[in-house]
Amino acid sequence: MIQKTTPVRQILKISEKCNQCGNCCNYGAGFLFGDDLKNIAQHLNITQKELKKKYLEEKEQFNKTLLRPKSTKKPFGPCIFLKKNICSIHSVKPLHCKIGNCNKHGEELSAWFTLNYLVDKNDPESVRQYKIYLESGGKLIQGGKLQDLIPSKNKLKQILSYKILR
Ligand code: SF4
Ligand code: SF4
Incomplete structure (x- = not known):
């Protein structure tokens, strides 16, 4: 339990057991925590600042401001990292996405x-x-x-x- x-x-x-069907990623993205920012930036070979500017957005949850990948269509569109219905950063995807x-x-x-x-x-x-x-x-x-x-x-x-x- x-x-x-x-x-x-x-x-x-x-x-x-995520089989990368892409379903959940079509309706938004998961929040970043811990080393997610660093790991995704390294994976994309860009700075954390560039990652934030180009790919991430802020969202408030339970009075906390958090980062998550942008949606390509507002407000609940596909995650910006979803390419051909597959996560393009699967090996370093945010903790929230791994859950x-x-x-x-x-x-x-x-x-x-x-x-x-x-x-x-x-x-x-x-x-x-x-x-x-x-x-x-x-x-x-x-x-x-x-x-x-x-x-x-x-x-x-x-x-x-x-x-x-x-
Ligand atoms: S976590 Fe998302 S991408 Fe993975 S199998 Fe479930 S719905 Fe599909
Ligand atoms: S980062 Fe990957 S797993 Fe997370 S919502 Fe975006 S496409 Fe889906």
């Missing part, structure tokens, strides 16, 4: 990624947005309740009632 604390190597193992979401564990994998990479429990606005995500049908995995993120009932109440803003 996938839970918040499941290690990334185990998640990547569960996700590894496949089309297998039977897709919903849990997506929730794991959200909890570990997108939501910031130290940012009250991020926590409030996570609450909305859960209320609108976001998958809940073990370790992902609001009370798990903010164990103090009083603090959580204050965050959710906007008494703690930042």
Whole structure:
């Protein structure tokens, strides 16, 4: 069972069976984390600055500004790295892309990624947005309740009632 604390190597193992059908890449792209920026720039033999300017865009998620490959048609068009329906940077694709979401564990994998990479429990606005995500049908995995993120009932109440803003 996938839970918040499941290690990334185990998640990547569960996700590894991407057969590069290109389906998910036609509707947007995954977010970059860690060494993704460096690795993709090296792979394309360009600077990180060039990579950002030419191929990446900023997108806010859970009150965090993140980078992802541009879409060639707004707002949900194909990823700029999708060529003839195949990922042209497959060996260095962003972590988010490696966490496949089309297998039977897709919903849990997506929730794991959200909890570990997108939501910031130290940012009250991020926590409030996570609450909305859960209320609108976001998958809940073990370790992902609001009370798990903010164990103090009083603090959580204050965050959710906007008494703690930042
Ligand atoms: S993650 Fe799934 S949908 Fe996306 S390219 Fe791989 S097999 Fe296709
Ligand atoms: S980087 Fe590759 S895997 Fe990720 S969305 Fe773009 S084409 Fe798909």
